[in-house]
Amino acid sequence: MDIKAYVAAKAEEARAGARSLAKASSRQKNEALIKMASALKKQAKDLIKENAKDIAFARKKGLSKAMIDRLTLNDKRITEMSQGLTEVAGLPDPVGEILTMRQRPNGMTVGKMRVPIGVIGIIYESRPNVTADATSLCLKAGNAVILRGGSEALHSNKAIVRILRGVAKAEGLHEGAITFIDTPDREAVMEMLKLEGIIDLIIPRGGEGLIRAVTENSRIPVLKHYKGVCHVFVDRDADLKMAEDICFNAKVQRPGTCNAMETMLVDKKIARAFLPAMSARFTKAGVKMKGCPETRKLVPAAAAAQEDDFHNEYLDLMVNIKVVRDIDEAMDHIARYSSAHSDTIVTRDYAKGMRFIREVDSSAVLINASTRLNDGYQFGLGAEIGISTDKIHARGPMGLEELTCTKFIVFGSGQLRE
Amino acid sequence: MDIKAYVAAKAEEARAGARSLAKASSRQKNEALIKMASALKKQAKDLIKENAKDIAFARKKGLSKAMIDRLTLNDKRITEMSQGLTEVAGLPDPVGEILTMRQRPNGMTVGKMRVPIGVIGIIYESRPNVTADATSLCLKAGNAVILRGGSEALHSNKAIVRILRGVAKAEGLHEGAITFIDTPDREAVMEMLKLEGIIDLIIPRGGEGLIRAVTENSRIPVLKHYKGVCHVFVDRDADLKMAEDICFNAKVQRPGTCNAMETMLVDKKIARAFLPAMSARFTKAGVKMKGCPETRKLVPAAAAAQEDDFHNEYLDLMVNIKVVRDIDEAMDHIARYSSAHSDTIVTRDYAKGMRFIREVDSSAVLINASTRLNDGYQFGLGAEIGISTDKIHARGPMGLEELTCTKFIVFGSGQLRE
Numbered sequence: 049m050d051i052k053a054y055v056a057a058k059a060e061e062a063r064a065g066a067r068s069l070a071k072a073s074s075r076q077k078n079e080a081l082i083k084m085a086s087a088l089k090k091q092a093k094d095l096i097k098e099n100a101k102d103i104a105f106a107r108k109k110g111l112s113k114a115m116i117d118r119l120t121l122n123d124k125r126i127t128e129m130s131q132g133l134t135e136v137a138g139l140p141d142p143v144g145e146i147l148t149m150r151q152r153p154n155g156m157t158v159g160k161m162r163v164p165i166g167v168i169g170i171i172y173e174s175r176p177n178v179t180a181d182a183t184s185l186c187l188k189a190g191n192a193v194i195l196r197g198g199s200e201a202l203h204s205n206k207a208i209v210r211i212l213r214g215v216a217k218a219e220g221l222h223e224g225a226i227t228f229i230d231t232p233d234r235e236a237v238m239e240m241l242k243l244e245g246i247i248d249l250i251i252p253r254g255g256e257g258l259i260r261a262v263t264e265n266s267r268i269p270v271l272k273h274y275k276g277v278c279h280v281f282v283d284r285d286a287d288l289k290m291a292e293d294i295c296f297n298a299k300v301q302r303p304g305t306c307n308a309m310e311t312m313l314v315d316k317k318i319a320r321a322f323l324p325a326m327s328a329r330f331t332k333a334g335v336k337m338k339g340c341p342e343t344r345k346l347v348p349a350a351a352a353a354q355e356d357d358f359h360n361e362y363l364d365l366m367v368n369i370k371v372v373r374d375i376d377e378a379m380d381h382i383a384r385y386s387s388a389h390s391d392t393i394v395t396r397d398y399a400k401g402m403r404f405i406r407e408v409d410s411s412a413v414l415i416n417a418s419t420r421l422n423d424g425y426q427f428g429l430g431a432e433i434g435i436s437t438d439k440i441h442a443r444g445p446m447g448l449e450e451l452t453c454t455k456f457i458v459f460g461s462g463q464l465r466e
Numbered sequence: 467m468d469i470k471a472y473v474a475a476k477a478e479e480a481r482a483g484a485r486s487l488a489k490a491s492s493r494q495k496n497e498a499l500i501k502m503a504s505a506l507k508k509q510a511k512d513l514i515k516e517n518a519k520d521i522a523f524a525r526k527k528g529l530s531k532a533m534i535d536r537l538t539l540n541d542k543r544i545t546e547m548s549q550g551l552t553e554v555a556g557l558p559d560p561v562g563e564i565l566t567m568r569q570r571p572n573g574m575t576v577g578k579m580r581v582p583i584g585v586i587g588i589i590y591e592s593r594p595n596v597t598a599d600a601t602s603l604c605l606k607a608g609n610a611v612i613l614r615g616g617s618e619a620l621h622s623n624k625a626i627v628r629i630l631r632g633v634a635k636a637e638g639l640h641e642g643a644i645t646f647i648d649t650p651d652r653e654a655v656m657e658m659l660k661l662e663g664i665i666d667l668i669i670p671r672g673g674e675g676l677i678r679a680v681t682e683n684s685r686i687p688v689l690k691h692y693k694g695v696c697h698v699f700v701d702r703d704a705d706l707k708m709a710e711d712i713c714f715n716a717k718v719q720r721p722g723t724c725n726a727m728e729t730m731l732v733d734k735k736i737a738r739a740f741l742p743a744m745s746a747r748f749t750k751a752g753v754k755m756k757g758c759p760e761t762r763k764l765v766p767a768a769a770a771a772q773e774d775d776f777h778n779e780y781l782d783l784m785v786n787i788k789v790v791r792d793i794d795e796a797m798d799h800i801a802r803y804s805s806a807h808s809d810t811i812v813t814r815d816y817a818k819g820m821r822f823i824r825e826v827d828s829s830a831v832l833i834n835a836s837t838r839l840n841d842g843y844q845f846g847l848g849a850e851i852g853i854s855t856d857k858i859h860a861r862g863p864m865g866l867e868e869l870t871c872t873k874f875i876v877f878g879s880g881q882l883r884e
Contacts, residue, residue, distance in 0.1 A: 067801075144824070150846055152844065152846055156835050158845045161823070163827065165857050165858070166857060248858070249857075249858060263662075263685075267682070269687060269858040287880070293882060294882065297882040297883055301882070301883050302883075383485075405579070405875050406562070407488075407489065409488070409581065409873065411874060412873065412874040412876060413873060413874070413875050413876070414875075414878060415877055415878055416878040416880055417880070417881040418882045418883050420883035421574065421882075422874065422876075423883075427874060428570055428576060438687075439583050439584065439871040440666070440667060440687040440858065441858045441859040443872055443873055443874075444873065444874040453861050454861055454862075455827065455830065455831060455861055456829060456862040457823050457831050458831070458833065458839065458840075460833055460835025460839075461834055462708040462711065462712065462834055463834075463835040463836065463839060464712065464715035464835075464836045464839075465720075465838035465839055465841075
């Protein structure tokens, strides 16, 4: 099989799909999404049968229980996938929105119109639900999607794509709008990443290794975050009960997520009042602690934190604790170690809260709220295709708007350049 | 000289500059810009002296008259450069603007705050005024700039940078905010393009060759346009007098610019009424024409247009003319040959105008206005650092807002993730 020619042909198919989708009405896109949702539920048995092949293979390969769990499709997960499609159908269509329409001195009216980006490549790992989730968001925003899922989920992904494409075709949309790279060969990813001008944007979803490999090899713009090393700074003027709840929630509510807290920074003025109760609560919940020397005086259970620990995304019930002199040391620590994902200050002091908001340069900067809230649904975007810690195009949770671009439109009456 | 180490050190200096600038107040930035403007004028003699070295060298190298003209600094040009800085000082500061502040159901308020991007690399060719123009826009938007100008302008650029840095320092800004790569070695550009995470964005300014070389080698996001192959479509329902004025302006007013028209598409229904007068006016203005067979029946002076001509950016008094069946053939031609820069329809028909606006996918799509109007000043952005035909981050003329990104900010009162 000539991988290069295969991927190029697939990408051309996606481009044709994009041209067709760009012209589709909101109603046409929404009806397709709703019918896709019901087709997934109706064909749940087939999906589970195909998924079983992937699971059997994963067991044979000796994949971890956690990985097999992520791979598994069951009725509940298929229902969730289906609901996701219905929800996206219900969101407002970003395409065609006209922003900042202004009259110019020469009488012409200049505006910006939101339009689809074109072809979006999604490169992801084992969770087959990404196939439906990413497709629905791209499609709603008028973009064709070219999907490259993990080899472990190949049968499941193919089955989902077959269903979605079937509906697309029946609804009069070009099938290329949902294009799937049907080979486990890694060279296929490398070929995708070279297709500048045919694929317009790449969004990788998965672990840091995958994302680094994609970013380093792509000639197409990539939106991504590598990891989430998130901080909560408990200021000397914090409501200590609130701080405890926020830190506990940020660490424990779902430690395997990118917006979970990895390092808790504690103002030395309240360390003695705050740390013993906080650490007891962490211990009770099974959270292991690593601390700076000051911390360990107050929290004997904490192991000694090493320099490297502060760069670490544990994705687990493990937290670094550091006692800092003041907000300046806290912000210096964040500037140095944060992955610029989500950072919180807990304080009752107005000036320090506002300084933190202004000076911390992360995708979300919060006062008195858990880092776990940095999320498309929580922020009101309606849906999310991922979180970006990049500074170009999209930063923070990415919803439908982030899957569009704009063009200038001019309504003239014969205006010339003088 | 170890180029790699040199460029890395320069980029670190720019990063330090960016951290300092991000905290600078609008007043501090504006005062620096105004003092830079007056310092350039005061030191005009020195600038002209340094510029003379570049010109002497350019003459010795046998550069073209046009290139030497672009390279030349004189009192008038220095005054214009200085005025540009003053104008940028007068524009509203984009940094700190808060967009879409919303209350969420859990009581937290979520907004987006406009913040600087960080370090912006400008890679440009012979015109030394870009040094001051690009610096002023980056600085106003809170970004450090790392400049790599053409080797022909090295003395002029160094002199300008010395003046700007002197003022920056005197005004309490970190000098790294204006960093100049002081070597003609091309390897320096390649090293810049590898510094992902240190330089945040690259904007190349110059010919297509430079821009392709930068884009192909960059691991940092690049905002650019390769070329401007712009179209005017004269619809059968056009006001023919208006169409003639628009086409003439789009081609002749300044043919060497990216938003000048290269191809005129004419509806066959009005070709006979339109082309003879139009072509006579072109001929009178020295515009050479290449036409399709239908055109040549009506315009004997036109040479035969070849397929390749329709891809060409002439940057000169030369135009392609093609007679098309209808708006569909016109839009198909544009989809195939346009560089997605600026495309105009001339029509009195509402439905066709709206179709053209919706369906043509270019950085600016115009009804009844010259392509030459696709420009930051004309569109009301106040200033322009270039035009992007990319779809990621910025499309069309790029002003101060396009030199910023946003971060999410959250004002909470103890909100947790449930």
